[in-house]
Amino acid sequence: MGTLRWCHLGRVGYDAARALQSRLASARATGTTGDLLLLLEHPAVLTVGRHAEMPPAAPLPVLRTDRGGKLTYHGPGQLVGYPVVALRAAGRGVRGFVTALETALCDTAAVFGVAAHVRPGLPGIWTASGRKLASIGLAVRRGVTLHGCALNVERRAAEGFGDLEPCGLSGVRTTSLVDEGARPDLTPADVASVLASTLARRLALAPERCMPADLEPSPSFAAATPAPDSDCHGHQPAP
Numbered sequence: 001m002g003t004l005r006w007c008h009l010g011r012v013g014y015d016a017a018r019a020l021q022s023r024l025a026s027a028r029a030t031g032t033t034g035d036l037l038l039l040l041e042h043p044a045v046l047t048v049g050r051h052a053e054m055p056p057a058a059p060l061p062v063l064r065t066d067r068g069g070k071l072t073y074h075g076p077g078q079l080v081g082y083p084v085v086a087l088r089a090a091g092r093g094v095r096g097f098v099t100a101l102e103t104a105l106c107d108t109a110a111v112f113g114v115a116a117h118v119r120p121g122l123p124g125i126w127t128a129s130g131r132k133l134a135s136i137g138l139a140v141r142r143g144v145t146l147h148g149c150a151l152n153v154e155r156r157a158a159e160g161f162g163d164l165e166p167c168g169l170s171g172v173r174t175t176s177l178v179d180e181g182a183r184p185d186l187t188p189a190d191v192a193s194v195l196a197s198t199l200a201r202r203l204a205l206a207p208e209r210c211m212p213a214d215l216e217p218s219p220s221f222a223a224a225t226p227a228p229d230s231d232c233h234g235h236q237p238a239p
Contacts, residue, residue, distance in 0.1 A: 001204065001205065002034070002035065002090070002204075002205045002206070003034055003035070003205055003206050003208050004034075004036070004037055004085075004196070004199065004200040004203060004205040004206065004207050004208070005034060005035070005036050005037070005208050005209075005210045006036070006037040006038075006039060006192075006193075006196035006200075006208070006209055006210070007036070007037070007038055007039065007209070007210050007211065007212060007214070007215060008040070008189060008192040008209075009039065009040040009212055010040060010041070010189075011040065011041040011043065012040045012041070012042065013043065014042050014043075014045050014063060014074070015063075017038070017082065018065075020215065021084060021146060021147075022146070024036055024038075024084045024215065025084050026142075028084050028085075028086055028144045029086070029141070029142035029143060029144045035083075035084065035085045035086060035205060036083070036084040036085075037081060037082070037083050037084070037085075037195075037196055037199060037200075038082040038083075039080070039081050039082075039188075039192040039195065039196065040079075040080050040082075041075075041077070041078060041079065041080060041188050042074040042075060042078070042080060043076070044060050044073070044074070044075035044076065044160060045060055045061050045062075045063060045075070046060050046061065046062045046063070046071055046072070046073055046074075046164075047062070047063050047064075047065045047067075047071070047072055047074065048062060048063070048064050048065065048071050049067050049070055049071075049137060050065065050067065050139075060073075065137075065147065066146070066147075067138060067139045067146070067147040071164065072135055072150070072164075073160050073161045073162075074150060075156070075157060075160040076154075076156055076157070076160075077152070077153055077154030077156040077157035077176070077187075077188065078150050078151065078152050078153060078154075078188065079150070079151045079153050079191050079192060080148070080149070080150050080151075081101075081148045081149045081150075081151070081195060082146075082147065082148045083097075083101070083148050083199065084144060084145065084146075085097065085144065085145045085203065086143060087140060087143050087144065088143035089143060092203075094138065094140060097145065097203075098136060098138065100199065100202040100203055101136060101148070101149055101199065101202075102118045102125055103118075103198075103202050104195065104198040104201070105124075105125045105133075105134045105136075105149060105151060105195070105198075106118070106125050107198040107201075107202070108151065108191060108194050108195045108198050109125065109133060109134075109151075109177060109180075111194050112177050112182040112186060112191070112194075113181055113182055114180040114181060114182055115127070115128060116133050123136040123137070124136050124149075127175055127180055129175070130172070131172070131173050131174060131175035132172055132175070133151065133152060133174070133175055133176070133177070133180070134149055134150060134151040134152065135149065135150045136148070137149075151188075151191065151195065152174055152175065152176035152177065153176060153178065153186055153187065153188045153190075153191050154176055154177075154178055154187065154188070155176050155178050155179055157176050158176040158179055161173075161174045177191070193207075196209070
């Protein structure tokens with residue numbers, strides 16, 4: 001059985017996290033590192049997929065990304081997962097990988113007492129009330145996944161969307177694990193190990209935690225990255 005190494009990075013600036021993921025994806029494509037899962041939070045920001053329209057005005061910084069999907073929000077209280085996983089090398093397809101990621105998110109929600117499900121044609125996971133609990137947006141480069149998922153853990157994560165239509169879905173509203181009945185003091189750090197374990201299981205891999213220093217970050221990332229589980233300010237998913 002292969003291994004999925006995972007690392008909880010705390011709160012990290014969006015650009016710094018993307019730079020790290022891109023570097024690790026290049027290493028994964030050449031076989032100099034194995035499959036990885038980065039778990040973190042971002043300061044409040046809006047991101048837009050590669051083919052989506054930029055909003056004419058927004059209350060937060062808006063960043064263009066190379067993932068699919070439309071406008072979405074990321075912020076404190078939301079657990080973002082960036083899988084750096086080889087698809088071709090392991091005989092995986094994009095559709096199968098998305099299914100594994102969605103199922104792992106549903107498994108994770110269930111651990112905290114929240115029932116969630118998928119909806120055909122709408123990436124992400126949903127509650128029985130029709131609210132969106134987690135988003136998914138992927139890109140694949142040289143057979144390796146980029147971007148990933150965003151799971152709303154705390155109420156402030158769902159509240160951060162405000163009147164924004166998540167991923168451009170008209171009439172859809174977001175929710176969080178806490179809003180759906182999880183314990184009120186639940187944090188993204190509490191959820192990280194569960195998501196890592198459930199995704200590893202769905203990919204038939206063994207989870208193995210590593211520390212940020214084990215990732216050998218570039219100097220620019222190291223300067224922007226807090227220690228695990230810290231709450232300093234620096235910044236996808238993605239729809």
